[in-house]
Amino acid sequence: xxxxxxxxxIWHVWTYGPSGHPHEATSATGSFLTMLGSELWNLLVxxxxxIAELWDxxxxxxxxxxxxxxxxxxxxALKLQLTLKKYGVMSIFIASFIxxxxxxxxxxxxxxxxxxxxxxxxxxxxxxxxxxxxxxxPSTYLLTLNDLxxxxxxxxxxxxxxxxxxxxxxxxxxxxxxxETKKVFIDGAIVRGDFHDEDYPDERLRCGCKQKFGNxxxxxxxxxxLIFLAxxxxxxxxxxxxxxxxxxxxAIVERYIPSEWIYxxxxxKDPLNVLWITLASVPMFLHQISAxxxxxxxxxxxxxxxxxxxxxxFMIGGPVTAMPTLVxxxxxxxxxxxxxxxxxCIVGTLLITYSLQALFFLPGIDTGNSLLKGINxxxxxxxxxxxxxxxxxxxxxxxxxxxxxxxxxxxxxxxGGVVFDAGRLRFMAASKSERDNDRYINNIAEWLEQxxxxxxxxxxxxxxxxDSAENKLAPILQGKSLTGIDFKSTNRKExxxxxxxxxxxxxxxxxxxxxxxxxxxxxxxEIISFSQRGGSLLIVSGDNxxxxxxxxxxxxxxxxxxxxxxxGSKIPxxxxxxxxxxxxxxxxxxxxxxxxx
Numbered sequence: 001x002x003x004x005x006x007x008x009x010i011w012h013v014w015t016y017g018p019s020g021h022p023h024e025a026t027s028a029t030g031s032f033l034t035m036l037g038s039e040l041w042n043l044l045v046x047x048x049x050x051i052a053e054l055w056d057x058x059x060x061x062x063x064x065x066x067x068x069x070x071x072x073x074x075x076x077a078l079k080l081q082l083t084l085k086k087y088g089v090m091s092i093f094i095a096s097f098i099x100x101x102x103x104x105x106x107x108x109x110x111x112x113x114x115x116x117x118x119x120x121x122x123x124x125x126x127x128x129x130x131x132x133x134x135x136x137x138p139s140t141y142l143l144t145l146n147d148l149x150x151x152x153x154x155x156x157x158x159x160x161x162x163x164x165x166x167x168x169x170x171x172x173x174x175x176x177x178x179x180e181t182k183k184v185f186i187d188g189a190i191v192r193g194d195f196h197d198e199d200y201p202d203e204r205l206r207c208g209c210k211q212k213f214g215n216x217x218x219x220x221x222x223x224x225x226l227i228f229l230a231x232x233x234x235x236x237x238x239x240x241x242x243x244x245x246x247x248x249x250x251a252i253v254e255r256y257i258p259s260e261w262i263y264x265x266x267x268x269k270d271p272l273n274v275l276w277i278t279l280a281s282v283p284m285f286l287h288q289i290s291a292x293x294x295x296x297x298x299x300x301x302x303x304x305x306x307x308x309x310x311x312x313x314f315m316i317g318g319p320v321t322a323m324p325t326l327v328x329x330x331x332x333x334x335x336x337x338x339x340x341x342x343x344x345c346i347v348g349t350l351l352i353t354y355s356l357q358a359l360f361f362l363p364g365i366d367t368g369n370s371l372l373k374g375i376n377x378x379x380x381x382x383x384x385x386x387x388x389x390x391x392x393x394x395x396x397x398x399x400x401x402x403x404x405x406x407x408x409x410x411x412x413x414x415x416g417g418v419v420f421d422a423g424r425l426r427f428m429a430a431s432k433s434e435r436d437n438d439r440y441i442n443n444i445a446e447w448l449e450q451x452x453x454x455x456x457x458x459x460x461x462x463x464x465x466x467d468s469a470e471n472k473l474a475p476i477l478q479g480k481s482l483t484g485i486d487f488k489s490t491n492r493k494e495x496x497x498x499x500x501x502x503x504x505x506x507x508x509x510x511x512x513x514x515x516x517x518x519x520x521x522x523x524x525x526e527i528i529s530f531s532q533r534g535g536s537l538l539i540v541s542g543d544n545x546x547x548x549x550x551x552x553x554x555x556x557x558x559x560x561x562x563x564x565x566x567x568g569s570k571i572p573x574x575x576x577x578x579x580x581x582x583x584x585x586x587x588x589x590x591x592x593x594x595x596x597x
Contacts, residue, residue, distance in 0.1 A: 008256050013039050092128050092169060096160075131164050131344070135156070135320055137288065137289075149367065170344050266302065277314050278317040281314060282342075304398045304401065305363075305395055307363075308367060312353045316353060320349070365574065371407065371447055372573050373443050377572055379435045379569070381566070383422040383425070384541040384547070384564065385403060388559060390557060390559060392408050393406050397573075416448070416507075418538075419447065419448060424541070426441075448507075456507045465513050466512065498519070508536045509537050510538040513541055524553060
């Protein structure tokens with residue numbers, strides 16, 4: 001896939017020039033090579049480039065590596081695998097749970113599965129282990145949490161568990177049709193002593209050559225800490241190469257794949273997208289760790305929210321049918337086992353994706369976005385519509401295909417983050433209490449504070465361009481509920497001008513536009529300067545705004561307001577949102593404390 005991506009870059013530069021600037025195809029070779037080199041350099045160091053993404057996921061990568069090293073040092077997964085012999089059909093469920101904590105990809109799990117089959121463990125739980133391990137591991141969990149948020153992480157974990165149970169149950173059922181543990185291998189396909197690990201249950205597969213660095217260290221010392229470091233270092237290469245592949249492919253997808261293609265499969269709310277993505281993912285070499293990173297970039301490239309079904313099918317169908325795994329299956333197992341595995345993967349992906357999409361996802365919502373943390377419903381009402389034009393804009397909500405909430409984030413620049421909301425009702429005192437508007441406002445404050453590069457911290461100035469009593473803002477915006485943040489509110493009547501003196505001690509500026517109210521040229525310059533110094537902004541459109549007024553500032557960030565939309569009295573945001581966050585915390589603690597299980 002990386003080579004295909006590189007070919008795409010060459011074609012793009014040859015056809016459109018660097019970063020999409022047209023040039024003549026008859027240009028000199030030296031000129032083309034210069035442009036290609038410049039394009040590759042920009043892909044590497046751009047604010048949405050490879051280095052920026054690697055830096056962003058580095059903490060999660062390190063934690064995942066250390067956790068995987070701990071599991072391997074104390075042989076936790078191996079001990080659990082050996083318990084599979086003790087239970088009948090229940091071993092399918094146990095194997096599915098074990099697969100989640102196994103720090104292996106599909107290919108690595110396949111070698112373990114072969115040793116378990118030689119040890120006499122039935123094919124059904126082994127199939128469960130192979131499928132679940134292909135989809136989830138401690139490193140994958142943490143990286144998905146970083147890339148897509150807790151909702152996606154919990155659903156992905158649940159999908160892996162369900163896929164494992166489905167695979168085991170189907171395999172157990174087909175046992176009566178002649179698929180037995182002793183008759184699954186092609187004669188002569190297994191070479192003795194092939195896997196270089198003394199921990200495999202079957203002695204025939206223990207070559208004892210100490211090829212693995214961690215095993216050589218364990219031979220020379222009993223110091224668990226040194227063994228832990230050695231085992232963890234092995235995982236750096238094993239996991240890191242797939243992280244790098246995922247980041248590279250994700251950056252290429254966001255930068256070079258035509259937006260029409262991405263929108264066709266991931267942006268349209270078409271039920272058949274799940275089928276097309278599932279079938280298209282079969283020949284892909286997509287690792288479980290790479291999938292979430294690629295989806296993160298796809299989300300950023302869309303002009304709306306992603307189709308949750310297509311995204312989930314991509315995360316399930318791609319890793320579980322990775323081409324190296326299928327090749328190994330074809331060469332080691334008998335063809336009926338290969339067909340069974342492939343059928344389970346495709347049918348299981350379709351069934352589980354459609355089911356989880358219906359249960360947990362709502363269209364028009366960027367599930368997992370920090371602004372929507374813990375929110376079930378928000379006030380709707382009339383609002384303007386947002387049109388994305390810049391690459392740093394990400395749509396957060398687009399009910400009925402009309403974007404109304406978006407964010408701006410420049411990861412490598414010094415600018416602060418910006419939140420755009422096309423409607424004022426979510427911030428009004430008259431909003432109904434059963435909505436989660438207050439939590440939404442708190443989420444905005446937290447996200448903007450994290451996105452702020454200002455010297456001043458936790459200081460918000462709210463500036464309302466309207467001085468009408470009818471536009472009274474919610475009590476939370478009158479400084480009564482934003483705990484831990486110094487919050488001040490003013491308007492045109494109290495403070496006629498937005499000046500440098502007003503903004504100097506602030507980390508955030510919240511601007512509420514109103515009909516017929518505009519910023520002066522000097523105010524616009526001060527606000528842009530405030531943003532460039534690292535200050536964060538919230539920009540809220542009125543019900544009947546002057547688009548020229550608000551767009552004078554919005555266009556500086558790659559966004560415009562236009563038109564009119566009515567989202568109804570309330571907007572459903574998530575199904576049992578608090579449940580996702582509690583579940584994400586519980587699963588995270590479980591993966592970190594596996595040795596106590």
